[in-house]
Amino acid sequence: MNSDASRLGFYLLLAPILLWLVVLIVLPHIGLFIVSISEKVGPRQYETGLGNYAAFFGEPLYWRTFARTTIMSIMATALTLVLGFPIAYYIAKLTRGRTKTTLFLMCMIPFWVSELVRTFGWMILLRESGVFSNVLQSLGLASGPVEMLYNDAAIMVGLVYTSILFMVVPLVTTLDSLDDSLIEAGYDLGGTSTSIMREIVIPHAMPGIVSGCIVVFMLSLGNYLTPILLGGKDSLWFTGMIYTQFITRFNWELGSAFGFLLLGLSSLVVFLGLKLSGQTLSKTMGRP
Numbered sequence: 001m002n003s004d005a006s007r008l009g010f011y012l013l014l015a016p017i018l019l020w021l022v023v024l025i026v027l028p029h030i031g032l033f034i035v036s037i038s039e040k041v042g043p044r045q046y047e048t049g050l051g052n053y054a055a056f057f058g059e060p061l062y063w064r065t066f067a068r069t070t071i072m073s074i075m076a077t078a079l080t081l082v083l084g085f086p087i088a089y090y091i092a093k094l095t096r097g098r099t100k101t102t103l104f105l106m107c108m109i110p111f112w113v114s115e116l117v118r119t120f121g122w123m124i125l126l127r128e129s130g131v132f133s134n135v136l137q138s139l140g141l142a143s144g145p146v147e148m149l150y151n152d153a154a155i156m157v158g159l160v161y162t163s164i165l166f167m168v169v170p171l172v173t174t175l176d177s178l179d180d181s182l183i184e185a186g187y188d189l190g191g192t193s194t195s196i197m198r199e200i201v202i203p204h205a206m207p208g209i210v211s212g213c214i215v216v217f218m219l220s221l222g223n224y225l226t227p228i229l230l231g232g233k234d235s236l237w238f239t240g241m242i243y244t245q246f247i248t249r250f251n252w253e254l255g256s257a258f259g260f261l262l263l264g265l266s267s268l269v270v271f272l273g274l275k276l277s278g279q280t281l282s283k284t285m286g287r288p
Contacts, residue, residue, distance in 0.1 A: 029263075036256035052257035062241065062258075069238040070265060072152065073220040076159040080167045080216050081209065083160065088171030088208075089201070093180070104172065111165050119229045122158055123149060126230070150232035158226040163219045167212035174208030175201070210279045214270050221266055238262060 036053070038046040056062045091103050110118060125131045126148035136142040148154060178201065186196040202209075227237035238258070245255030274280065 032256040032259055035252055036260050038253050040253060046253075052254045053261070055254060056257060056261060065236045065241055066238050066261065066265070068236055069221060070269075072155065073159075073217055074269075076156055076163070076220045077213050077217045079156065080160050080164050081213060084164050084167035084212065085171060085205075085209075087164075088168045088175055091168075092172045092175035093178070093183075107165055107168055110161075115162055115225055118162065119158055119226050122154070122161065123229060126154055126157075149230060150235075152231070154230040155227050155235060155237075158230040159220045159223060162223070162226055163216045166215045166219060170208040170212045170215075171205060172208075174205045178204045206277060207279060210273060210277050213273060217269060217273075218266050221262065 037048055037050060039049045039051040041047050056066075087107070091100055091107075095103060123130075127133070128145040128147040128149075130148070132148060133142070133146040136146055137144070182200055182204075183196060186200050191199070222239060224237070224239040224243060227235045228240055231237065239262075242255050242258045242262070245251045245258060
């Protein structure tokens with residue numbers, strides 16, 4: 001009797017999750033895939049085929065933008081890791097008590113407002129009449145206004161800023177579980193800071209590194225606001241092309257194909273990242 005009640009309770013708890021997955025993820029993707037293989041041959045007349053995918057590979061602008069988005073997303077992920085790892089290590093291993101809580105909270109505070117507001121903040125800082133330009137002029141480092149917006153560097157700054165928390169959190173969690181005695185033993189055996197970091201800290205933190213990189217890469221690859229606002233209308237980001245096909249040109253068939261290509265790319269990069277790092281998805285999710 002107790003076993004049946006426990007099983008019923010488990011199914012009741014699982015039902016909302018399954019409903020959410022089916023209604024909001026599985027069914028929309030099935031619908032988009034069906035649309036992506038539909039070719040318009042006349043008014044309200046469609047045939048099944050791969051013409052939309054062929055159009056992607058046949059137009060250089062499409063696949064070059066696709067490749068550019070991929071490369072810049074990988075670069076943003078790598079830069080986020082380089083900046084986020086020292087922050088996470090300092091919070092996890094070099095601070096204690098209230099200081100650790102305060103620093104971790106400071107990392108989260110910017111994310112209490114929407115991405116749109118945060119991106120507008122960077123536009124105020126980087127624009128021609130913005131804070132950075134005025135500082136450079138006041139210090140005599142620039143003879144006139146300096147425009148720092150609408151270029152790849154501005155996009156990179158925005159991508160790193162909007163996703164660094166998703167790198168820091170898994171790294172802090174993983175590094176926090178590293179026993180300090182292992183690090184002390186490394187020093188006692190004559191290890192240097194570099195060798196201890198390479199032989200002890202990084203291998204232990206690898207699940208956090210991989211999970212952080214996966215999340216940051218997906219967020220960067222699928223980002224729309226930051227590349228458009230900081231890079232301008234000519235930023236050539238693939239999500240911008242998807243938006244154009246759906247909203248501007250009302251070409252849902254090609255837009256759906258673009259969406260599935262983006263999904264396939266992100267899945268492929270995640271798979272390769274797991275293989276190259278020697279990690280599994282269960283390890284990165286914190287499972288034994």
